[in-house]
Amino acid sequence: MLLTGKPGRMPTLEQALAYEFSPAEMQRLATMAPNAFVGTAETVRELVDRFADSCQADEVMITTMLANPADRLRTVEALAPR
Numbered sequence: 001m002l003l004t005g006k007p008g009r010m011p012t013l014e015q016a017l018a019y020e021f022s023p024a025e026m027q028r029l030a031t032m033a034p035n036a037f038v039g040t041a042e043t044v045r046e047l048v049d050r051f052a053d054s055c056q057a058d059e060v061m062i063t064t065m066l067a068n069p070a071d072r073l074r075t076v077e078a079l080a081p082r
Contacts, residue, residue: 010067041078
């Protein structure tokens with residue numbers, strides 16, 4: 001959306017699953033994969049911690065690709081330090 005210069009609402013899961021990426025979008029996504037962490041909250045928390053340590057970062061920013069605000073909040077809360 002923002003990468004294409006066409007800002008808009010976050011798609012629903014159904015819309016995202018039905019979306020057909022252009023070759024240029026697929027190429028762009030391939031470059032982003034090393035910085036995307038997918039898995040359970042525990043797995044993602046560990047990957048983020050490891051990444052932050054390797055960069056000597058003292059804070060990180062988390063974004064999600066979820067259309068529902070309640071789902072976004074639940075995801076970020078699950079990643080919060082214990």
